[in-house]
Amino acid sequence: MHHWLMKSEPDEFSFQELERKGQEPWTGVRNYQARNFMRAAKVGDLVLFYHSNCEEPGIVGVARISKEAFDDPTQFEPKSDYYDAKSTKDDPRWSCVEVSFHQAFKRLVSLPDLRACAALKDMLILRPGNRLSVTPVTAAEFKAIAGLGGIRK
DNA sequence: GCCAACGTTGGC
DNA sequence: GCCAACGTTGGC
Numbered sequence A: 001m002h003h004w005l006m007k008s009e010p011d012e013f014s015f016q017e018l019e020r021k022g023q024e025p026w027t028g029v030r031n032y033q034a035r036n037f038m039r040a041a042k043v044g045d046l047v048l049f050y051h052s053n054c055e056e057p058g059i060v061g062v063a064r065i066s067k068e069a070f071d072d073p074t075q076f077e078p079k080s081d082y083y084d085a086k087s088t089k090d091d092p093r094w095s096c097v098e099v100s101f102h103q104a105f106k107r108l109v110s111l112p113d114l115r116a117c118a119a120l121k122d123m124l125i126l127r128p129g130n131r132l133s134v135t136p137v138t139a140a141e142f143k144a145i146a147g148l149g150g151i152r153k
Numbered sequence B, C: 001g002c003c004a005a006c007g008t009t010g011g012c
Helices: A015-021 A032-040 A111-116 A139-148
Strands: A003-008 A023-025 A046-051 A058-071 A095-110 A134-137
Touching (some): A015 A023, A015 A058, A032 A134, A046 A095
Parallel strands (some): A003 A046
Antiparallel strands (some): A046 A058
8 A cells, every 4th residue: 555645736726625525537637757667556545635825834634545547637628728639539648637635634634744754855845846747655654743743544 | 137057948 | 859838736
């Protein structure tokens, strides 16, 4: 089992919205590295849900991979923001996974919280200029963050 | 709204 | 295949 961290702008799609809907296809990722991480994700993998570009950036809870990588439908939709004219059905460029709500944190784990935790000093997300929207997280990092969020994993 | 970091594009 | 220009991300 792998662990992941996925970023979302709450104005676009928030953790609360995931809780309400139950599950959501994670479409619109247009970065090859992030895409490759999604292709490696398996059903049941746990996902740290990160709110970015907002008042209080940080991790708000845990989601779960509920469907493994499949073709991101938005790449074929000319009207979509994520349309990719260079992608064909025979050779699609972009994948997505489906994520499901799993468990909300008791408290937000903010960026300063993450930075203050010695066990997390190697996290990809904390590296300057990191912009990947999907990154792998080690089991130890996952456990430490769940602890900071007030849930036991 | 600024700006640093970084991926992508395209001319050569 | 190099690299400058450009666009995007995301914290502050």
